Amino acid sequence: MRGAVLAALFCVIAVPVWADARVTVLMDALRLPQLVQSLRAEGMADADDLNADMLNGQGGAFWSQQVSRLYDTGPMEDTFYRALADGLDDTALDVALQFFDSARGQRITELEIAARDAMREPSVEETAAAAYDALAADNPYAELVSRFIALNDLLELNVALTMSSSYQFSRGLADGGLLEMTDDQILAQVWESEQGLREDAETWLRGYFYLAQQPLDIADLEAYVAFADSPAGADLNAALFAGYEAIFTDIAYGLGRAVAMNAAGNDI
Template identity: 45%
Template sequence: MLRLTVALWLALAGAALAGPEADTTLRLIHIDAQMQIARQEGLDHAETLNADMLGGQGGALWHSQVDGIYDVPRMVEGARAPIEAIDTATLERLNLFLGSDLGQRISDLELAARTAMMDPDSEKAARRAYAALQGSDDSRVKAARSIIDAGDLVERNVGTAMTASLQFYRALVDGGAYDMTDEDIMTEVWSQEEELRTDTEEWLMGYLLLLMQPLDADDRATYVAFMQTPEAGRLNAALFEGFGTVYSDLTYALGRVLALNLKTLGDGGQEL
């Protein structure tokens, strides 16, 4: 499952005026590196689809198609508009913190934690760490919960994932690989909601605990306080809007090329 995780760093005045400050914001949150992670997650997911749905017969054409879908510069451009639409004064205040020593340290830790969570063993360890602390008075758990609540991260991630899943099924239908009505698709997508919400909360808590391991109590308190500001809320909403659009486009494109490959193989085609 593709994930969209926006804590602090993943977390609309005229675009022309906001442009320079928006460029700084995007640089400070390491948007290129974030999209590179999203690309790798997409490529990994495509490998799973090849094994599970194409019998490992995707071949060179499948890999070329997938590589073209997960184009980092195009993904970055797809997420820019909501950030550019934030007013300049808000972006200036955001950039003061994002560009601080602590801001950049947390940004680096966010990237490191995201990368670590791509490894199944590291993800299991992070989930176990959360399970061991769940329900306790541990200050790290409280900080992680505060960050999730401030950004409404569980609901936003669940909504983004369900929209992407909806687009994926629609692409398979539009591509002629599946025969499903819109009602069938909605029923299938909504059947995943409860499990998805539980999984998302566990993943986010494990991820945030991993991210915050090197931070002391004062740094964690500052992190939480920033996430609770209106400025951080604006950034968080803009990032979910931008990343949500990107993920929907990516999953639809992936579904269409999967449908093409399924039909080709089903028609007796050899390895592509």
């Protein structure tokens, strides 16, 4: 009897542990720790702009400490982990691992991280967007890049994420006493910016994915598009965006509160 109970307990415990291990392996295969470092670098640069634009450059060490805490890579990695664990069943995990833990998958993720880091330079972003725009309509890379973006609904998801982040930032400013607007007024303001955000997102996405995917062989890019068109690809995309949304909306609200706090302290 005791042996049966122990065996049953082992089965209950062992399955989640194995699932947890696969999520960790998938995170490494997707290079999410490196992605999080890139997100932190982007965020710290954006915070410098916020300091200049909204704090007259007077944020100082306290501002830097606040921003650094908001972009702590540990919680960001944990958020992606939870999103993948919650969003992927066993089948999706297995299929995603099979694709991204291969030589082809590793090449793809390596190029995507490198492209994201490069795109922090405005001249690279402009050049990549122009290179995509210069492609003929029937160019296989243009067709596959456009199909990849469409299959993953990346334009709509990015616009929605940017708008949500903008809303949360303004809420942070309002809750911190720096912005006198109601929620309805903030929402109306965010929606007014939707078209501009959409145009910017479309330009960035096309340039980014062309920069990341142009070095690939057509066969590799076709395989990536096929993965995106699979149920596992759709589940992975949804899980990743759930992670992005949780990360960026929390950070955006925190940045708004931090700006308000520092503005009050500096009598701006």
